[in-house]
Amino acid sequence: MTDPAALSRVLLGWYDRHARALPWRVPPGDDRRPDPYRIWLSEVMLQQTTVAAVKDYFHKFTTRWPTVGALAAADDADVMAAWAGLGYYARARNLLKCARVVTDDHDGRFPEDVAGLRALPGIGPYTSAAIAAIAFDRAETVVDGNVERVVARLHDIHTPLPAAKPELTAHAADLTPNERPGDHAQAMMDLGATICTPRNPACGICPWREPCMARARGTAALLPRKTPKKPKPVRHGHLYVGRVPEDGWLLETRPAQGLLGGMLGFPGTDWTESPAQPTPPLPGAWQQLPGEVRHTFTHFHLRLTIWVADLDAAAADTAAEGTAGLHIAPKLSPAALPTVMRKAYDLAAPVWSQRSRDPLAD
DNA sequence: CATTCGTGGGA
DNA sequence: TTCCCAAGAAT
Structure with a gap:
């Protein structure tokens, strides 16, 4: 049973019985359009996210x-x-751009074809095919990490990713049916x-256990192969958590480009592999906290030294005006x-809740 | 083609 | 603790 049409038929039968219930999904057999x-x-939201x-x-x-x-009319912040x-x-930044393009230039309706979808911000090869197939029942081929793995095993392909991508995509396209392409994509x-x-x-309960070549050869768990990834360097930095009476915080809106772009945060130094000098964003009685914040991003580990201070409202407000994005927020x-x-x-935060319980502490 | 870009959960 | 990885896109 290597006929693609037969394979898809078996997969859809499995999907009819085992489709996961998901908040955004119309279950198989339901006549409503998504x-x-x-x-x-x-x-x-599901891009690289569980x-x-x-x-x-x-x-x-x-x-x-x-x-x-409604989303297009929302405030960015x-x-x-x-x-x-x-x-x-x-x-999130592209989500808003896309919502506004659809609302302003497409009369509030999403394009129904891959090319039109692909032209929108934040919509690439995967997402354009997924929307076309699932929302508009177009016979487009969806290739995400799941599909790469399934197809690599079905055909026992040992070429490492990402070099194997074209070959895997071709096999996935071969499997895509003209009937129920949206359900087929979700089933994969x-x-x-x-x-x-x-x-x-x-493998023992897989609807494709018989035709799967990797299962026959015992290589399923080894696939897909991937080129080894580079080790993550450690970066260091200082971060300044300033408070202003009564309930104010010294915050910055980060530049729209780059890491955490457009997000709210505490001001601080750049994050570099050689530890940087502490450099407060504005004058104050900054005190270093014991310990540090450790966090791992996609391509580096980060260790942050945290400084705290009680700031004078008027002075902080004036000083903050000198730096782009820096401001005093009334609450957080x-x-x-x-x-x-x-x-x-x-x-x-516990520093101040501790002080309020014991005003003599300094 | 390689790099940048987050986070939380599981082995 | 450390590593892997999850419905990728932009540059």
């Missing part, structure tokens, strides 16, 4: 912004704050997520911070 806005939003991590954010976004038009903690913040990803997993694949919701900044908050 809402393209919800499919787009979920696919962007279903478990996405669920609460998806609910929060669709409740607060039920339509693409509100969307960035709502995305805080999910990571890859360029996605469900199979990879629940059966054909990276480690300990459950830690949930609006990216995780590395929330770690700094968690380390620094």
Whole structure:
């Protein structure tokens, strides 16, 4: 059974019985069409992100912004704050750009073809095919990490990624049916997520256990091969958590480009491999906290020294005006911070709650 | 083609 | 502790 049509038929049969229930999914057999806005939003959130991590954010976004038009009208800072903690913040910036293009230039409706979708901010080869297939039932081929793994095993392909990508894509395209292409795409990803997993694949209950070449040769768990990744260097920096009476905080909105771009955070030094000199963002009685904040990004480990100070409101306000993005916020919701900044908050905040219990402490 | 860009959970 | 990785896109 290596006929692609037969393979897809078997896969769809499995999907009809085992499709995962997901907040953005219309179950197989349900005649309703998915809402393209919800499919787009979920696919962007799911880029390099687990279903478990996405669920609460998806609910929060669709409740607060039920339509693409509502999202397009949102304030940038509100969307960035709502995305805080999910990571890859360029996605949130592009999400807003895309919502505004769709609203302003496409009459509030998403393009239904891959080319039109692909032209939108934050929508690449994977996401354009996913939206076209799932939301509009186009016979497009979706290739994500799951599909790469499933196809590499089905055909026992040992070429390492990313060099193997074209070959894997060709095989995936061969499997794509003209009937129910959206369900086929989701079935491929469900199979990879629940059966054909990276480690300990459950080959014994796989609907493709018979045709799978890697299972026959005992190589499934070794695939797909990947070129080794470079080690992560350690970077160091200083971060300054300043408080202003009564409930104010010294914060910065980071530049729109680069790491944590557009996100709220505490000011500090650059993060470099050789430890930098402490350099406060403005004058004050800065005190170094014991310990440090450790955080790992995609391509480096970070160790931050945290400094705290009580600042004079008027002086801080004046001084902050001299630096782009720096400002005094009347209050702070830690949930609006990216995780590395929330770690700094968690380390620094007890300093003041301790002082309020014991005013004589200094 | 290589690099940049987050985070949390699991082995 | 450390490593891997998860429905990738932009440059």
